[in-house]
Amino acid sequence: MVHFQSDPIPGNNCYGNGSSHHFPGSDEGLIRERELSGKGFHLNKSSGNNHGGPFRQRLLVVANRLPVSAVRTSEDSWSMEMSAGGLVRALLGVKEIEAIWIGWAGVNVPDEIGQKTLTKALAEKRCIPVILDEEIVHQYYNGYCNNILWPLFHYLGLPQEDRLATTRNFQSQFEAYKKANQMFADVVKEHYQEGDVVWCHDYHLMFLPKFLKDYDRNMKVGWFLHTPFPSSEIHRMLPSRSELLHSVIAADLVAFHTYDYARHFVSACTRILGLEGTPKGVEDQGRLTRVTAYPIGIDSDRFICALELPRVKAIIRDFEQRFEGRKVMLGVDRLDMIKGIPQKILAFEKFLEENAYWHDKVVLVQIAVPTRTDVLEYQKLTSQVHEIVGRINGRFGSLTAVPVLHLDRSLDFHELCALYAVTDVALVTSLRDGMNLVSYEYVACQERKKGVLVLSEFAGAA
CATH class of the missing domain: 3.40.50.2000 (Glycogen Phosphorylase B;)
Structure with missing residues (x-):
């Protein structure tokens, strides 16, 4: 076991006045x-x-x-x-x-x-x-990392074009990686x-x-x-x-x-x-x-303390008024093939089909943070998700409310904490995921509401 020598840091609480020794974060x-x-x-x-x-x-x-x-x-x-x-x-x-x-x-x-x-x-x-x-990045990052290793490690196999490509093309990406x-x-x-x-x-x-x-x-x-x-x-x-x-x-x-x-x-x-x-x-x-x-975790105190900030409390009140009378289901994911976003939304559609009572009593909020926007497969995924969301809202929505709220962007930290706090059900539907911290963040913000976490067995969270 590698031993890290460290000294205690006085005053290093949630948002105290002590010296902050955090890593740079997102x-x-x-x-x-x-x-x-x-x-x-x-x-x-x-x-x-x-x-x-x-x-x-x-x-x-x-x-x-x-x-x-x-x-x-x-x-x-x-x-x-x-x-x-x-x-x-x-x-x-x-x-x-x-x-x-x-x-x-x-x-x-x-x-x-x-x-x-x-x-x-x-x-x-x-x-x-x-x-x-640029050439190294193209061959090493876009090539060997994301076109070879990433699909293989997520059980997607090697891309078809690479199986048919010349050995020289594969070798050039491998040499760039090295x-x-x-x-x-x-x-x-x-x-x-x-x-x-x-x-x-x-x-x-x-x-x-x-x-x-x-x-x-x-x-x-x-x-x-x-x-x-x-x-x-x-x-x-x-x-x-x-x-x-x-x-x-x-x-x-x-x-x-x-x-x-x-x-x-x-x-x-x-x-x-x-x-x-x-x-x-x-x-x-x-x-x-x-x-x-070593299952990785989060700094839960940052989320817990954020809920006490006046700004976050104000956002929570706004969300509660907006979603009054409806249960809130939430998904927060990168827009990625392995996150199971289309499957999640299709399952929600099936739920609405089989439970007419819930049509105007539930809303699914899906935050889909864009990633690899220059890759064709991800552009197709975006179009697919938009098509499914549009169909569901057209079938089950009304002039005053829609069943799916979909955002192609990230939320800032305060908005995200507030959304976690008002959510009744968090859905993590990964098809194959190495690390997923959304489940931890949601639980950290649920001290008062005590909602339900639906966690895929493939989510990479322990």
Whole structure:
């Protein structure tokens, strides 16, 4: 077990006056600036803190995307916007570790001036950029990550066009993936200090543990997967299966959200690599890589405390007036094939067909946050959802009310907390989901109402 040395932080309550040591978070852009100001997190090279205190172990979080997205406003200036995402939301709970985030800023910066000013601007947010050009992003991120690994890990199989494509096309994406992982490793090496713990995240960086261990075998490296890990029979479809598995088990600790995913990983290592699986993990020539399940959580205090804010209370009153006399069912999802949004809405339509009494007494609020809007399959999904919603509202709606309220956008943090608080039934209908935090957020906001959570067994929530 990797041990994090930390000091208690006085006054670090919900919205107290103490120093805030939160990770940069999404919260749809409403995280307080003081949480991004860098208080307590230092990008220095000393082993002690600014007051000459004892050594504090640092945590280097390495993920494909930074928790902020950079927008260039001029040749030498940048503005920062909060990134949405489950990993960002989850790490808001990390308060007592000196932490630095390393990742791609989501923008192409070909000129040296831009790279220097971007690095300086991100340093204020405790972030370090990995500079990737457009071709690398296209081949590595859009290609190998999202066109090969993501579908396979979610049991969708390899895309048909890739099964028919030339080996050279697949190989070029794989080489770009490997090159991008090496670029991430180079940035980590540049900022690594002895004693740091390096925490690598997700399927984008499966080569990173090996590259880091090749650099320093004493480096403490963990790798955490935020998607499902498929059974060995699915994983063995991947041409580069063995190389990726060997690279991941170079880490000291490999972690997943659920026990099933951890079990699948150990099974893949034993069946594909011929290694020995143990109750603690995978053993390779006497070296043990620990494999375990660590269900990720949220900073529930942030939601609980938000409900006491005057602004949130006002929004709750508005929602209660609007939905008076009707039960509220809620879905909050990324607009993604694995989230089961069409299936959820079709099930609601069936419910209305079979229960005429409820036609004007229930409303389904579906928040569908757009994602990968430039991908054809996601554009088709959007059209499909809109078609189903329009049909249901046309069949069962009236001049004064509609049964489905559908939004193609995210809500800000305060609105979301208020909506959670007034909801009677939350629906999480994932078809295959590695991490889902909506269930946690809903429960955190339900102290007064005590509504019902309908949770898919494939939701990746524990």
